[in-house]
Amino acid sequence: MLLNKKYILPLAAIVLLAIAVAFIPGCDDNDNILPSVEFSYPKTYTGTYRVVQNWLAADSTWTQAYATFSFESDYTFHMWVDSSYPGVDFDVCSVEGSYAFTGDSLEITISNFNLGQDICVPDVGPDAKFRYTIDGDYVVFECRQDAPYRKIEMYGR
Numbered sequence: 001m002l003l004n005k006k007y008i009l010p011l012a013a014i015v016l017l018a019i020a021v022a023f024i025p026g027c028d029d030n031d032n033i034l035p036s037v038e039f040s041y042p043k044t045y046t047g048t049y050r051v052v053q054n055w056l057a058a059d060s061t062w063t064q065a066y067a068t069f070s071f072e073s074d075y076t077f078h079m080w081v082d083s084s085y086p087g088v089d090f091d092v093c094s095v096e097g098s099y100a101f102t103g104d105s106l107e108i109t110i111s112n113f114n115l116g117q118d119i120c121v122p123d124v125g126p127d128a129k130f131r132y133t134i135d136g137d138y139v140v141f142e143c144r145q146d147a148p149y150r151k152i153e154m155y156g157r
Contacts (some may be wrong), residue, residue: 038156039132039139041071041101045154047138049079049092051124055149063087063124067094069154075099077108079126083118093120097127106130106141126150 047069052062066085070078077099081092097110107129113122128150130141139156143149 038134039101039106039154041099042073043071045069045071045139045156047152047154049081049126050149050151050153051092052149053089053124053147055144055147061089063090063092065092067092069152071099071101078115080115081118081120083116090124091118091120092124093118093122095125095127101132104132106132124148124150126152 045068047067048064049067050062050064052060054060065087066082068078068080068082070076070080072078075098077095077097079095081094083091093113094115095110096112096115097108099109100107108126110125110127113125113127114120126143128143128146130143130150130152133140133142134156135153137155139154141152141154143151
């Protein structure tokens with residue numbers, strides 16, 4: 001079956017537009033091609049860990065800790081909290097455990113909830129299954145299913 005002549009020009013324009021869009025590179029404000037950000041392991045990252053109790057409620061309490069996240073080759077995980085930056089409503093502990101990374105998920109299982117024996121809240125550690133996304137220069141892991149809300153942001157380049 002032949003195409004009607006009135007459809008050939010619009011169809012050709014759509015095909016050419018699709019080809020042109022496919023070849024446009026992702027750029028920043030300086031028209032430089034941005035390198036991709038990806039999560040790789042074993043590796044050590046720096047970033048933040050945020051915990052929100054009663055997330056999306058008027059009486060929510062939260063904290064954010066600056067931390068170093070170590071993903072080791074034997075699937076051991078460490079989160080070392082920088083205690084020089086106190087939390088807002090409570091302090092998070094440095095922790096140790098294991099991790100499993102599959103596709104877009106990171107599951108962290110904590111075995112030591114207070115690695116430094118600090119004065120902190122051990123039950124708000126990153127013992128959860130997180131979803132993985134990229135936000136600019138950061139690798140972001142979020143857990144919204146289980147209370148409390150948890151978010152890890154690691155500098156990823």
